[in-house]
Amino acid sequence: MRQPAPGLDKAGCIFEPFWETPVLIQPSGDGGTNWSPVPSSPDTGYFYVSGTVRTSAYVRSGKRECVQGKSYGRGSQVTPVGSRMSGTFTAIDSTTNKIVWQHKTPYRLGGGATVTAGGLVFRGEPDGNFLALDAKTGQELWRFQTGFGADAPPVVYEVAGEQYVAIATGGNSLQGSAYGDAVWAFSLKGQLTALWPPPPPSTIGGPAGLARRRPAVWLASIPPIETGVVTVKIGDNEEFKYSPARIRIKTGTTITFTNVGKLNHDATAFAKREWDTGDLASGESKAITFTQPGVHYYICTPHPWMYGGSHCGIVRGPGFAPGHWEGAGATTGVLTALKQQEV
Numbered sequence: 576m577r578q579p580a581p582g583l584d585k586a587g588c589i590f591e592p593f594w595e596t597p598v599l600i601q602p603s604g605d606g607g608t609n610w611s612p613v614p615s616s617p618d619t620g621y622f623y624v625s626g627t628v629r630t631s632a633y634v635r636s637g638k639r640e641c642v643q644g645k646s647y648g649r650g651s652q653v654t655p656v657g658s659r660m661s662g663t664f665t666a667i668d669s670t671t672n673k674i675v676w677q678h679k680t681p682y683r684l685g686g687g688a689t690v691t692a693g694g695l696v697f698r699g700e701p702d703g704n705f706l707a708l709d710a711k712t713g714q715e716l717w718r719f720q721t722g723f724g725a726d727a728p729p730v731v732y733e734v735a736g737e738q739y740v741a742i743a744t745g746g747n748s749l750q751g752s753a754y755g756d757a758v759w760a761f762s763l764k765g766q767l768t769a770l771w772p773p774p775p776p777s778t779i780g781g782p783a784g785l786a787r788r789r790p791a792v793w794l795a796s797i798p799p800i801e802t803g804v805v806t807v808k809i810g811d812n813e814e815f816k817y818s819p820a821r822i823r824i825k826t827g828t829t830i831t832f833t834n835v836g837k838l839n840h841d842a843t844a845f846a847k848r849e850w851d852t853g854d855l856a857s858g859e860s861k862a863i864t865f866t867q868p869g870v871h872y873y874i875c876t877p878h879p880w881m882y883g884g885s886h887c888g889i890v891r892g893p894g895f896a897p898g899h900w901e902g903a904g905a906t907t908g909v910l911t912a913l914k915q916q917e918v
């Protein structure tokens with residue numbers, strides 16, 4: 576259950592119906608726990624559940640005709656700009672259906688976990704940390720900075736009598752974590768040291784939250800606000816991006832949105848939906864005239880993590896896909912890390 580947010584006056588429980596008026600509901604359209612593998616231990620009898628805390632404004636999508644060959648959606652879920660996002664990691668006793676212990680986490684968790692016969696739970700964090708917990712008590716025993724969003728379920732395996740724990744650190748658009756392409760394998764004989772932490776994911780929904788959270792070095796990589804622009808390309812070079820992502824225009828300017836990507840996209844005003852390009856197939860365009868001064872955030876309805884913004888007279892807020900980080904993914908290959916608790 577969520578409280579109403581600015582511009583979004585209605586909040587409800589998970590079964591609250593929605594139609595023309597957006598309704599704030601948790602869990603969000605990303606789900607609460609359903610994306611994450613949930614391990615269980617026959618020793619403790621516990622399930623270990625990763626959770627995402629995020630709010631969605633659920634609403635019917637407007638003004639769309641069903642056209643054969645085009646994507647068709649009549650519902651949308653967008654996290655309100657400025658709303659808080661976080662996570663939980665919970666041990667549930669399978670014999671009582673009760674929570675045994677729970678960690679509130681700063682970031683949304685979606686990677687899942689693994690539990691070992693040695694009584695350890697391994698899990699990754701979107702800020703790059705890889706953790707070992709005591710399976711019985713939840714106490715953190717060890718952490719290691721992998722350098723990229725650690726949003727994958729860890730795996731445990733044995734080679735020639737030696738045990739390894741491995742995790743892919745590729746980042747994840749749902750968690751908004753830094754992309755990478757490393758696989759880490761840990762053993763008691765590992766010798767590699769930790770990497771620098773990646774930019775942390777946002778804990779605040781929408782582009783404004785991204786601006787607040789970014790360290791100075793990362794701010795330099797935020798797309799500049801461009802002027803003199805009359806065309807915004809969608810899916811140019813990167814499928815889920817508006818280009819330019821941020822523009823400054825005079826009130827009354829007409830902007831043509833052109834989909835140059837492979838998939839169908841749109842640009843829909845957030846959050847009051849007062850304008851909408853409609854569904855644009857590859858190669859299609861739609862012109863929108865901005866008659867109201869202010870900042871106009873927009874999203875892609877089928878891909879609501881895509882944000883863009885036009886700024887009529889006001890300059891603030893970046894607008895690009897959360898989690899994207901120029902420079903992430905520079906490291907490739909299988910790494911063996913140094914420290915390990917007994918598995």
Ligand SMILES: [Cu+2]
Binds near residue numbers: 839840877878881
């Ligand atoms: Cu899209």
